[in-house]
Amino acid sequence: MTSTLPVTPPSVVRERTQSEMVLRRFRRHRAAVTSLILFLLVVLFAYVGPLLWTYTFTDITDDLSQPPSLTHPFGTDLIGHDTMAQVMRGTQQSLKIALAIALIGTVLGSLWGAIAGLYRGRWDFLMMRIVDVILTLPTIAVAAAVAAQGVGGSQWWSIAIILGALTWPYVSRVVRGVVLSLREQEFIEAARALGAGNARIILRHLLPNALGAITVTATLTIATGILGEAALSFLGVGVQAPDTSLGLLVSINRDAVNTRPWLFYFPGLFIILIALTINFIGDGLRDAFDPKQTRVRP
Amino acid sequence: MFAYVVRRLIAAIPVLIIASFLAYALVALSGDPLEPLKLRNPPAPPRTIELETQRLGLDDNIFARYGHWLWGVLHGNFGESVQSSYDIGANLARSSVVTLRLVFVAMLLALVLAVLTGVLSAVRQYSKFDYTTTFLGFVFLAMPSFWIAIVLKDFAVRYNKATGTTVFYTIGETSQNYENLSAFGKFADVAGHLVLPTISLALISYAAWSRYQRAAMLEVLNSDYVRLARAKGLTWRKVLVKHVLRTALIPLVTVTALDIAAILGGAVITETVFNWNGLGRMLLTGVSRADTNAVAGWLLLAGLVVIAFNVIADVLYAVLDPRIRHD
Numbered sequence: 001m002t003s004t005l006p007v008t009p010p011s012v013v014r015e016r017t018q019s020e021m022v023l024r025r026f027r028r029h030r031a032a033v034t035s036l037i038l039f040l041l042v043v044l045f046a047y048v049g050p051l052l053w054t055y056t057f058t059d060i061t062d063d064l065s066q067p068p069s070l071t072h073p074f075g076t077d078l079i080g081h082d083t084m085a086q087v088m089r090g091t092q093q094s095l096k097i098a099l100a101i102a103l104i105g106t107v108l109g110s111l112w113g114a115i116a117g118l119y120r121g122r123w124d125f126l127m128m129r130i131v132d133v134i135l136t137l138p139t140i141a142v143a144a145a146v147a148a149q150g151v152g153g154s155q156w157w158s159i160a161i162i163l164g165a166l167t168w169p170y171v172s173r174v175v176r177g178v179v180l181s182l183r184e185q186e187f188i189e190a191a192r193a194l195g196a197g198n199a200r201i202i203l204r205h206l207l208p209n210a211l212g213a214i215t216v217t218a219t220l221t222i223a224t225g226i227l228g229e230a231a232l233s234f235l236g237v238g239v240q241a242p243d244t245s246l247g248l249l250v251s252i253n254r255d256a257v258n259t260r261p262w263l264f265y266f267p268g269l270f271i272i273l274i275a276l277t278i279n280f281i282g283d284g285l286r287d288a289f290d291p292k293q294t295r296v297r298p
Numbered sequence: 299m300f301a302y303v304v305r306r307l308i309a310a311i312p313v314l315i316i317a318s319f320l321a322y323a324l325v326a327l328s329g330d331p332l333e334p335l336k337l338r339n340p341p342a343p344p345r346t347i348e349l350e351t352q353r354l355g356l357d358d359n360i361f362a363r364y365g366h367w368l369w370g371v372l373h374g375n376f377g378e379s380v381q382s383s384y385d386i387g388a389n390l391a392r393s394s395v396v397t398l399r400l401v402f403v404a405m406l407l408a409l410v411l412a413v414l415t416g417v418l419s420a421v422r423q424y425s426k427f428d429y430t431t432t433f434l435g436f437v438f439l440a441m442p443s444f445w446i447a448i449v450l451k452d453f454a455v456r457y458n459k460a461t462g463t464t465v466f467y468t469i470g471e472t473s474q475n476y477e478n479l480s481a482f483g484k485f486a487d488v489a490g491h492l493v494l495p496t497i498s499l500a501l502i503s504y505a506a507w508s509r510y511q512r513a514a515m516l517e518v519l520n521s522d523y524v525r526l527a528r529a530k531g532l533t534w535r536k537v538l539v540k541h542v543l544r545t546a547l548i549p550l551v552t553v554t555a556l557d558i559a560a561i562l563g564g565a566v567i568t569e570t571v572f573n574w575n576g577l578g579r580m581l582l583t584g585v586s587r588a589d590t591n592a593v594a595g596w597l598l599l600a601g602l603v604v605i606a607f608n609v610i611a612d613v614l615y616a617v618l619d620p621r622i623r624h625d
Contacts, residue, residue: 133317135556136601140563141581142321145593148585149329223440230442231567235582250445254571257452268445275440 018208025288032284035277042274046091055082057089057244068262075262077253086244087267093245095274097160098225104164105225106218109171114210116172117179118202128176131169139166140231147237156245159238163228171217178213182206212289219282223275230271246271299616303609310605314598315368321597322364322590329588331380332356353378354591367591371598377591386592389580390599396471396576398603401565403492404499409554411504416511416550417543420519431508438505443564447498447571454494467491471574499568503557510553514546548618555611558604 016024027033055061061072061080068075074083116127143162182188183206191205230247232238239245241252249267257264332350335342350356355363355378367377376386415435419428438446454466467473467490479487518524519542527537562577569578577596584592 129313129316132313133320135559136313136317136604137321137597138559138563138566138600138604140560140566141597141600142324144566144581145321145325145585145597146328149325149588227440227442231444231563234442234444234567235570237585247442250442250448254444254448257448258455264448268442271442271445272437272440276436279436279439 022212022288026284029284029287031280032287035280035284038273039277039281042091042270042277043095046088046095049088050085050092053082053085053088055085057081057085058242059085065260067260074266075260077256077260077263083263083266086249087246087270090244090246090249090267091270091274093156093239093243094226094229094247094271097156097163097229097239097245098222098274100157100160101164101167101225101228102218102221104161105167105171105221106214108164109168109217110175110210110214112168113172113175113177114179114202114206117176118183118206120180124176127172131172134166134169139163139228140235142166143228143232144235144237147232156239156243159229159232160225163225163232167221167224167228171214171221174213174217175210178210179206182209212285216282216286216289219278219285223278223282226271226275226278246274299613303613306609306612307605310609314601314605317601318368318594318598319364322367322594323360325585325588325593326360326363326590331588331590333588353382354380363590367594371595376595379592380587380589384589384592386595389592390595393575393577393580394599396574397562397565397569397578399488400492400495400499400568400574400576401561401603404496404565405503405554405561407496408500408503408507409550411500412507412511412550413543413547415504415508416546417515417538419508420512420515420546421538423516428512432512435505435508438501439509441502443498443502444567444571446501447495447568450494450498451571466494468494469573471572471576495568495572495574498571499561499564502564503554503561506557507550507553511546511550514549515542518542518546544618548615551611551614551618555608558607559600562600562603 050056059082061076061082063072063076064080065078066072066076072082072084074087076082077086112127112131116124143166146162147159188201188205191201196204226246229238229245230250233245233247234251236251239248241248246267250264250271253260253263253267330336331354332347335347335350355366358366370377374387376390379386415431419425419431422428451468454468458464458466458468471488471491472484473479473487473491476484476487524537524541527541528534532541565576566578566581568574569576570582577599581593581596583589584596
C-alpha cells in the first residue's frame with residue numbers, strides 16, 4: 001500500500017483583477033486618498049449643504065457686511081447675502097460646469113485621438129492639423145469672444161460647451177499618443193497572430209490599456225475646467241447674476257479684498273481646494289494606473 | 299538649419315489661415331456689432347444703420363468678408379473697427395509691445411525658477427526641499443491666475459500704505475509722467491511696473507514646469523548612460539550639467555512651447571487685474587463691441603506668436619539634442 005502524500009490544496013491566492021490592483025495602488029497614495037475625501041466633502045457641502053442651511057443664496061438678510069460669525073460662518077455682503085449660501089451655490093455651479101467640460105472634452109478628445117491614432121496616414125495628418133489649429137489660439141481669448149456675445153443666453157451649459165469645445169484637442173493628443181504606441185506593441189501583434197479582429201483588439205486590448213491615460217486626463221480636465229470657468233466669469237463673460245459661481249463671486253468681490261476679505265477669500269479658497277484635490281487625485285490615479293509602479297511609497 | 303526654419307514657417311501658413319478664419323467666423327457669426335445702434339432709444343435712423351452695415355461690410359457672406367479682411371491684413375490694413383475712429387493696426391502694434399514684454403519676462407522668470415527647483419528637487423529626491431516645492435507647486439497650479447494677482451496686489455497696496463512709500467506699482471504699465479522721464483528713468487519705470495504682474499503670471503507656469511523638469515531629471519538620473527559617465531570617472535558636477543541637465547531640458551522645451559497660448563491668455567487676465575492698457579484690454583474692448591476685425595486681428599497676432607515660439611522650440615531641440623539635425 002503506497003501511501004500517497006496528502007495533497008495540500010495550494011494556498012488559495014485569488015488572482016487580482018486589473019481594477020483591484022489599480023485600487024490597491026491608489027489607496028497607497030496618501031495625498032490622493034486624502035484629496036478624494038476632501039473633494040467628496042466639498043461635493044456634499046455644495047449639494048447637500050443648501051438643504052440643511054438656513055439661508056438660500058438669494059436670501060437677503062438684515063445683516064449687512066458682517067464678518068464671519070456663528071450666524072454667518074462666511075460673513076455677509078453689502079446687501080445682506082449670506083456668503084456661505086452663496087459659496088454653496090457657486091460651488092454647485094462651478095462643479096457642474098467643470099464636470100460638463102471634462103465630459104465633453106474627454107468623450108470628443110478620446111474618440112478623435114483614438115481614430116487618428118488607429119487609422120494613421122492621411123486621416124491622422126488631417127485630424128491632428130485641426131487639433132494644431134485649435135491649440136494655436138489662446139483658449140480664454142476665444143472663449144471670451146464667443147461667450148461675450150451671449151450665445152445660449154450665458155446659461156451654465158453654454159459656458160461648458162464653449163470651454164469643452166476648446167478642451168478636447170488636449171485630450172485627443174494624449175489619447176492618440178497612447179494609441180500610437182500601443183498598436184505597435186508585441187501583445188497587440190500576439191493578439192493579431194492569434195486571430196483577433198480589429199474590434200476585439202480595440203475593445204479588449206487598446207481601450208483597457210488607454211483607459212488609465214484617459215481617466216487621468218479627464219480628471220485633470222476637471223481642474224482646468226474649474227479654473228477656466230473662473231477666468232471667464234472673472235472677465236465678466238461667464239456665469240451672470242442673479243445666478244452665481246465661484247469665479248463670479250471672486251470677481252464681484254475683488255475690490256473687497258482689503259476691507260471685507262471674507263467675501264474674496266472664501267470663494268477663492270474653494271476654487272483652490274477643488275483644483276488642488278482634483279490634481280492630487282489625478283496624480284494618484286496616474287501612479288495607480290501605471291503597471292510599472294511597484295515601488296511602495298514612503 | 300535656416301532652410302528648416304523657413305520650411306517650418308511656410309508649413310505654418312495654412313494652420314494660421316484656418317485658425318484665423320475659424321476665429322473670424324466665430325466672432326462674426328456669434329454677435330451683431332450694430333445691435334446697440336438698433337436697440338438705441340430713440341432708434342437710429344435706418345440710413346445710419348445702412349451706412350454702418352456698408353462700412354463694416356456686414357452684407358457680404360462670411361467667406362467674402364474673411365477674404366476681404368485677410369487681403370487687407372496682408373497689406374497692413376487691419377480693417378474698419380466698429381468704433382470708426384479706432385485704428386486696429388496701430389492699437390495692435392502698441393498693445394503687443396506692452397504685453398509681449400510681460401509675457402517674455404514672466405516666461406524667463408518661470409523657466410529659470412522651474413529649472414532650478416526641478417534640478418534641486420530631483421537631485422535631492424524626497425528631501426524637505428523636494429516635498430516643500432512639490433506641495434507649493436500643486437498649490438500654485440490650483441490657483442486661478444487672477445486670484446494670485448489680486449492677493450499680490452492687495453499685499454503690495456498694504457505694504458505701500460504701511461511704509462508710506464510706493465515700492466510696488468499696482469496700476470498701469472507705466473507711470474503718468476512716463477513721457478517726461480529720462481531714458482534710465484523710463485527703463486526703471488517700466489521695470490517697476492512689471493514686477494507684480496510678472497510674478498503673478500510666472501507662478502502658474504513655474505508650478506507646472508518645475509514638475510516636468512523634476513520628472514525629466516529623475517528619468518535621466520536613473521539612466522544607464524549617466525551611470526556609465528560616473529563609472530568612467532567624470533565628476534558629479536560635470537555629469538549633472540553636461541549629461542543630465544542638457545537631456546532633461548528637452549521635455550521642458552516642448553511643454554513651454556505648448557503653453558505659450560495659455561500664457562497669452564493668462565496675460566489678458568493679469569493685465570485686467572493691474573489695469574494695464576495692453577492686449578488684454580484690447581481684446582476685451584473688441585469682444586464687448588462684437589468688433590470682428592479687431593478680435594480676429596488680435597487672434598491672428600496670438601497665433602503668430604504661438605507659432606514663432608514653436609519654431610524656436612524646434613531649433614532649441616537641435617541645440618540640446620545632438621541626435622536631432624534639421625537639415
